Amino acid sequence: MQQRIFIKEVPKCVGEKVRIAGWVNIKRDHGKLVFVDIRDNSAMVQLVGGEILSNLRPQDAIEIIGSVQKRPTAMINKNILTGEVEIEVQESKVLSKAEELPFDMGQEDLNVELPTLLDWRSLSLRHPKVTAIFKVQETIINGFREILKQDSFTEIQVPAIVPSATEGGAEVFKVKYFDKDAFLGQSPQMYKQIMVGVFERVFTLAHAYRAEPSVTTRHLTEYLSLDAEMGFIESFTEIMEEVEKMIRYIFQKLNSERAEELKIFGATTPQLSAKIPQLKMREAQQIIFERTSRDNRQEPDLEPEDEKEICRYAIEKYGSELIFITHYPTKKRPFYTYPDPQDPEYTCSFDLLGRGLEWVTGGQRINDYQQLLKNINEWGNKPEDFELYLQAFKFGMPPEGGFALGAERITMQILGLKNIREASLFPRDMERIDQRLSVLKPKDKKNEKN
Amino acid sequence: MQQRIFIKEVPKCVGEKVRIAGWVNIKRDHGKLVFVDIRDNSAMVQLVGGEILSNLRPQDAIEIIGSVQKRPTAMINKNILTGEVEIEVQESKVLSKAEELPFDMGQEDLNVELPTLLDWRSLSLRHPKVTAIFKVQETIINGFREILKQDSFTEIQVPAIVPSATEGGAEVFKVKYFDKDAFLGQSPQMYKQIMVGVFERVFTLAHAYRAEPSVTTRHLTEYLSLDAEMGFIESFTEIMEEVEKMIRYIFQKLNSERAEELKIFGATTPQLSAKIPQLKMREAQQIIFERTSRDNRQEPDLEPEDEKEICRYAIEKYGSELIFITHYPTKKRPFYTYPDPQDPEYTCSFDLLGRGLEWVTGGQRINDYQQLLKNINEWGNKPEDFELYLQAFKFGMPPEGGFALGAERITMQILGLKNIREASLFPRDMERIDQRLSVLKPKDKKNEKN
Numbered sequence: 001m002q003q004r005i006f007i008k009e010v011p012k013c014v015g016e017k018v019r020i021a022g023w024v025n026i027k028r029d030h031g032k033l034v035f036v037d038i039r040d041n042s043a044m045v046q047l048v049g050g051e052i053l054s055n056l057r058p059q060d061a062i063e064i065i066g067s068v069q070k071r072p073t074a075m076i077n078k079n080i081l082t083g084e085v086e087i088e089v090q091e092s093k094v095l096s097k098a099e100e101l102p103f104d105m106g107q108e109d110l111n112v113e114l115p116t117l118l119d120w121r122s123l124s125l126r127h128p129k130v131t132a133i134f135k136v137q138e139t140i141i142n143g144f145r146e147i148l149k150q151d152s153f154t155e156i157q158v159p160a161i162v163p164s165a166t167e168g169g170a171e172v173f174k175v176k177y178f179d180k181d182a183f184l185g186q187s188p189q190m191y192k193q194i195m196v197g198v199f200e201r202v203f204t205l206a207h208a209y210r211a212e213p214s215v216t217t218r219h220l221t222e223y224l225s226l227d228a229e230m231g232f233i234e235s236f237t238e239i240m241e242e243v244e245k246m247i248r249y250i251f252q253k254l255n256s257e258r259a260e261e262l263k264i265f266g267a268t269t270p271q272l273s274a275k276i277p278q279l280k281m282r283e284a285q286q287i288i289f290e291r292t293s294r295d296n297r298q299e300p301d302l303e304p305e306d307e308k309e310i311c312r313y314a315i316e317k318y319g320s321e322l323i324f325i326t327h328y329p330t331k332k333r334p335f336y337t338y339p340d341p342q343d344p345e346y347t348c349s350f351d352l353l354g355r356g357l358e359w360v361t362g363g364q365r366i367n368d369y370q371q372l373l374k375n376i377n378e379w380g381n382k383p384e385d386f387e388l389y390l391q392a393f394k395f396g397m398p399p400e401g402g403f404a405l406g407a408e409r410i411t412m413q414i415l416g417l418k419n420i421r422e423a424s425l426f427p428r429d430m431e432r433i434d435q436r437l438s439v440l441k442p443k444d445k446k447n448e449k450n
Numbered sequence: 451m452q453q454r455i456f457i458k459e460v461p462k463c464v465g466e467k468v469r470i471a472g473w474v475n476i477k478r479d480h481g482k483l484v485f486v487d488i489r490d491n492s493a494m495v496q497l498v499g500g501e502i503l504s505n506l507r508p509q510d511a512i513e514i515i516g517s518v519q520k521r522p523t524a525m526i527n528k529n530i531l532t533g534e535v536e537i538e539v540q541e542s543k544v545l546s547k548a549e550e551l552p553f554d555m556g557q558e559d560l561n562v563e564l565p566t567l568l569d570w571r572s573l574s575l576r577h578p579k580v581t582a583i584f585k586v587q588e589t590i591i592n593g594f595r596e597i598l599k600q601d602s603f604t605e606i607q608v609p610a611i612v613p614s615a616t617e618g619g620a621e622v623f624k625v626k627y628f629d630k631d632a633f634l635g636q637s638p639q640m641y642k643q644i645m646v647g648v649f650e651r652v653f654t655l656a657h658a659y660r661a662e663p664s665v666t667t668r669h670l671t672e673y674l675s676l677d678a679e680m681g682f683i684e685s686f687t688e689i690m691e692e693v694e695k696m697i698r699y700i701f702q703k704l705n706s707e708r709a710e711e712l713k714i715f716g717a718t719t720p721q722l723s724a725k726i727p728q729l730k731m732r733e734a735q736q737i738i739f740e741r742t743s744r745d746n747r748q749e750p751d752l753e754p755e756d757e758k759e760i761c762r763y764a765i766e767k768y769g770s771e772l773i774f775i776t777h778y779p780t781k782k783r784p785f786y787t788y789p790d791p792q793d794p795e796y797t798c799s800f801d802l803l804g805r806g807l808e809w810v811t812g813g814q815r816i817n818d819y820q821q822l823l824k825n826i827n828e829w830g831n832k833p834e835d836f837e838l839y840l841q842a843f844k845f846g847m848p849p850e851g852g853f854a855l856g857a858e859r860i861t862m863q864i865l866g867l868k869n870i871r872e873a874s875l876f877p878r879d880m881e882r883i884d885q886r887l888s889v890l891k892p893k894d895k896k897n898e899k900n
Contacts, residue, residue, distance in 0.1 A: 021682040021848065022682075023647075041604070061681075096847050096848055098846035121644075122644045122838050122842035131648055131649070134649075155591070156875060160610060163883040173626065175625050175634065180887050191876060194571075198581055199584075200491035221627075222610065232513070232545070367546055387884070395509040395573050396545075397546050398546055424609075425641070428611055437628075
């Protein structure tokens with residue numbers, strides 16, 4: 001039997017007979033002449049036939065044998081890879097028949113509301129515009145990995161089940177772990193810091209969990225955290241330099257490999273100046289005050305409105321859609337954040353903001369055991385919950401720091417999606433785990449003792 | 451200030467002054483002459499000095515400036531990258547002082563029992579032989595990714611929180627999810643199958659959870675599952691071909707990139723014949739019976755002793771340390787396993803065995819909606835727990851199948867480790883989450899209602 005080829009190879013086979021397989025994307029039935037767009041994992045191509053195609057339905061999985069031919073000049077579509085050819089079908093076989101679709105999958109946009117999009121997730125993900133989101137996401141993740149590997153970072157695998165709710169009990173998911181309680185980690189922070197002692201430079205792709213009892217357009221209860229950490233730094237600006245290098249690499253990779261997908265969304269990667277500008281948080285607040293008369297100069301953090309305003313300022317002043325805000329107040333950052341030796345009320349920490357939202361967060365960490373122990377107590381935590389973490393600092397931890405970004409958040413920000421759920425294949429939130437939770441049965445009390 | 455260089459660059463700098471940073475691995479104090487081995491993320495090198503080095507202690511994080519010189523001929527060590535040079539230290543600075551070590555980290559083997567190894571995990575991971583395990587694991591994972599990407603697989607990210615305990619309640623971890631119950635996924639199986647409908651060929655690195663209430667040398671409660679799934683297959687042998695291709699690629703990569711680490715363990719990648727041999731399970735049982743007089747020919751699965759015996763047979767008969775066993779009984783496999791059309795009592799499934807244990811498991815899946823629905827009921831599951839999964843099969847799911855392997859298991863098998871916990875950075879089992887669970891407080895009843 002003839003070997004199947006991927007659709008992207010079809011344009012090279014004009015005049016030849018080929019065998020391809022894929023899903024019916026759209027059927028246009030003109031009676032005697034039927035056109036079908038078929039997609040596989042590589043591309044989409046137009047089939048031409050008569051009766052042989054007339055019984056097909058969108059999403060049918062099919063296999064066909066046909067002759068590749070040049071399209072008539074008037075029918076050429078320069079916008080797609082296979083737009084100059086079509087396949088005249090000689091044999092067609094349905095491998096798996098689709099039911100009638102609950103909504104039209106054949107338009108450029110999938111015009112359904114978010115709950116419908118998610119209720120029919122196994123189907124809606126097949127819409128080319130939805131699929132494109134996850135091609136972009138894969139490229140972002142690959143970019144993160146590639147640039148860090150180039151810079152001698154080692155990829156590590158860290159656990160999600162953790163022994164204690166170290167960042168406050170309320171927003172942590174609890175796991176029944178045999179006859180004990182365990183928790184789902186809110187970030188791989190502790191583990192990546194420990195691993196600096198082993199590999200010096202590490203990164204990880206970690207599932208992170210936040211039991212925030214609110215529904216927003218920017219938060220998921222389970223998300224993918226892209227985390228990196230590096231030792232033997234001279235100052236926290238080295239970490240920002242690594243972030244900038246990574247961001248530029250990802251943008252470049254998206255523009256060269258995902259131009260088509262960006263175009264579908266009318267999206268561009270953020271415009272950057274020669275160097276991403278930096279402002280201390282207090283400087284940013286002063287600028288915002290001068291621009292808007294909104295006086296948040298004593299506030300310990302930037303408000304959402306402030307983040308938007310400072311992004312506008314960065315574009316106007318520096319021609320950069322991204323800006324680093326540094327030196328957040330010590331008391332507003334986690335206990336491990338390194339205080340600025342010049343002014344210990346503020347930290348050697350940063351957020352990278354873009355298009356009105358946080359993209360990356362990071363900073364230098366305290367690497368002195370005694371200072372860390374003191375802070376754990378001051379922040380109201382218990383040292384015994386940090387045993388393995390503290391152990392790493394007893395045995396020579398060099399000056400170090402790192403950063404983290406959420407894969408879904410960055411995808412959303414680059415593509416201009418309205419809701420972060422669109423950037424997660426199977427988003428979890430307070431109201432949904434695949435199905436709407438309102439249809440799930442309530443917590444089963446009788447199994448509690450198992 | 452002089453730029454720091456990585457230690458691997460040192461041999462190129464004979465006659466030059468360099469600045470390096472890292473951890474003290476071993477100190478050999480001969481009074482006037484002190485030798486220190488210092489390691490960073492790239493390599494280890496010998497420092498020479500007098501008093502300037504005498505106060506150093508193993509695991510101190512230090513920074514030094516010194517002159518690179520050729521070692522005296524008698525002192526050359528051809529076994530290590532930097533064995534022909536040493537650095538005469540002019541300046542030394544302790545960045546972070548280490549406490550006295552609880553055990554000797556300076557020997558080739560870290561001679562401590564497993565509980566000690568894990569109680570001191572943040573330290574023990576820094577021992578070069580322990581570190582080597584995770585360099586090997588990183589290479590295995592990279593090999594998995596690279597070969598599948600080459601073969602047009604898309605990497606996907608799937609969630610670990612799942613709405614129902616689909617593979618039986620007893621061995622599943624329960625999560626308190628706001629006011630509902632959720633669970634930790636036992637595998638990414640359902641999601642990778644759904645995603646075949648989207649990307650046709652997918653793979654994922656997923657955390658998988660098994661609440662097995664037993665402590666063995668081969669099981670973890672949280673492990674990394676390397677999962678792949680492919681659509682439009684002609685038969686399940688295509689999946690085995692992909693597995694064989696992946697395994698060969700990983701072995702080749704290990705031999706070219708991790709020869710040094712394999713050598714530390716005296717390990718070799720398994721010997722393979724031109725093609726990995728295949729036997730049906732019933733054939734294997736017959737052979738075992740003939741070789742050992744142990745009659746398990748009616749058993750529905752291979753016993754651990756059978757797996758060992760058939761691996762011995764594969765070496766003797768085929769010169770292969772790996773062997774595919776196929777056609778496991780339908781009733782012993784999950785509900786989605788594709789029955790052999792020739793003999794529906796058995797399935798188009800396989801395990802890849804090696805060195806006495808399972809390395810990879812896989813098979814073709816049922817892609818017909820009605821048959822799947824029927825099996826879900828027959829296997830005692832509830833269709834409503836599979837809503838999103840079943841949805842994928844209503845809309846044209848081609849013939850498909852896939853495979854999975856545990857990253858820790860493969861690492862253990864290649865290096866010949868005695869316990870799978872050694873192949874996990876922070877292993878979780880019934881008795882330990884970082885700390886021994888016996889020291890954790892029991893389940894906190896008063897927070898139950900939160």
